[in-house]
Amino acid sequence: MELRLAEVFESICAVQADIDEPLCAYVYDLAALRRHAANLISTLPEGYELFYAIKANSDLPILQTLAPIMDGFEVSSGGELAWVREHFADVPVIFSGPGKLDQELGEAIDQNVDCLHVESFNELRRLAEIAIQTGKAVAILLRINMVVDNLAETSLMMGGKPTPFGISIQQLPECMRWLRAHPEIRLRGFHFHLLSHQLDAQAHLQLVASYLRQVRRWCDAYELEIDHINVGGGIGINYRQPHQQFDWSTFSAGLSALLKNSGLPGIRVRFELGRYITAACGYYVMQVIDIKRSYDKNFIVGRGGSHHFRTPYAQGHSHPFHVIPINAWQYPFPRPEISNEKANIVGQLCTPKDLLAFDAPVKSVRCGDLLVFPYAGAYAWHISHHDFLRHPHPQQWYLPIEEQPHVANQST
Ligand SMILES: Cc1ncc(COP(=O)(O)O)c(C=O)c1O
Structure with a gap:
């Protein structure tokens, strides 16, 4: 960087x-952006994907620079979805975010988003109604808010405690029971974004490892066949000590073993980073x-x-x-x-x-x-x-x- x-x-x-x-x-500086993004992608081990969370900066020249490099874009509103689709008909898009309207859920289906990240049981049931009306099965991840042991808190916590984001882990059994009776919704895996502003590479490796361990337990308990896990964004920028930035080399080097040892063969892991991609x-x-x-x-x-x-x-x-x-x-x-x-x-x-x-x-x-x-x-x-x-x-x-x-x- x-x-x-x-x-x-x-x-x-x-x-x-x-x-x-x-x-x-x-x-x-688009040249610096391109170099940084290309470096991130080229140092990610096999099995990992990197999406860009466009909420961080959705200016067209930024997206045009990133589109050929990244695995896709993450959007969090109908407005972001429309903006991306207006300019990038074929870029893979994933759709997260709380408070999605029925209209936005419908547009996500029409616009062939790769995966919808569901934020609540109510959203799940509304989505199923829309899926039935459109006659299309909808691929989703459930965004889960769970407590992680020894989680080192950052200055911006989106989970690991009561927040408006995701489905709390206590509600998961009810969602899983409901999903078995609703083939119009296809569960592809789980989504986590517990925090932003992570500056510590080892702590972030531990967090990703906790997500993988938890998903492995759910796969066993519910006999699931999933294809990927989205581990969110959250890698920070050290504004206070700009010469000590997140150690990406250590982080990317550690990722390979995490996936190999996860007991989740064939599962892909997606990041949806915002700040770390465009801040610099x-x-x-x-x-x-x-x-x-x-x-x-x-x-x-x-x-x-x-x-x-x-x-x-x-x-x-x-x-x-x-x-x-x-x-x-x-x-x-x-x-x-x-x-x-x-x-x-x-x-x-x-x-x-x-x-x-x-x-x-x-x-x-x-x-x-x-x-x-x-x-x-x-x-x-x-x-x-x-x-x-x-x-x-x-x-x-x-x-x-x-x-x-x-x-x-x-x-x-
Ligand atoms: C669900 C989700 N994913 C990804 C991001 C991007 O986070 P960051 O910019 O910290 O990488 C956010 C930011 O709020 C988010 O809410």
Whole structure:
């Protein structure tokens, strides 16, 4: 997951030099994305598949870069399904997510999704009604929320305790009894996504091993013939210590033995990763508008804010950033600056929650310099409240795989 900072900074400076207002932008490095995704796929052992959870970033150039590489896309709404099918008629799609509407379930059947991940017993029964009406058998996984012994919790838990997600393990016997009487639903296996933000490769190997052990017990107990297990997403990005990222080599090397020793011959294991695939290809850029001191704290005010880049506030971290010095200063008075001090980086919103970095050591920042936040390619623009205060949207461009960058969307 190597960042190409030189290429990214060069393209940012080229755009900045061409405009006469402070820059605010998202830049995505498609070449880096392609290389990263191809590396993940090529290092996965036999028996494993990798889908991309498009909720992390569903921009078309991102999906176009990933479609030829990944085993398929995971969608979590009718909107995501329609978006994928509009542009990728043949890419394998799996459909997860809570609160699916009957209409969405029907569309999933019409659009030939490879597998539907069922979130509740009620959803299962509604799906069966729709399957009967359409006359098609529907392939599903049951998403199970179970307690895992010695589970190391992360900052974002979707299971292993009471949550709105999946079918709790206590309800499984009832679902299994019901499934025996309903051939319109074909159980292909089980789905788990107990957590996100996993940074520890060994802990994640142990989690996958627990899923496989549990599925083996269910296969024996219910005499099941399943073909795959989906072990979700959840591999994290270390925003706090960006030089210590998840150890993919250790993880992928450990996967092979897990499957061989699982007692589940012929079963495939699917991942549906989001953050870990696209976070590193994206950068959020703010040009510094103001620098001020409030009592004992420094504040650097950049163009933009959490309405574009909500990731730091949503995850409660101080986001790392780089500074690109810009030498132009057009005013007849001294340029505000700070050096060798700590500062908070804020945006243009009228709320103290518009905080992107806090107590961050700053070597030197002047008004007019550019702040570049890396790891902004996942759950960044797509989870932000874009129209709060009606500031313009940021510029957005993609460093293409071969040619020169081009600006896709000028701010107004
Ligand atoms: C069911 C499911 N699968 C996969 C993902 C992707 O998770 P991540 O981006 O942490 O890999 C999510 C994220 O919320 C999810 O809910």
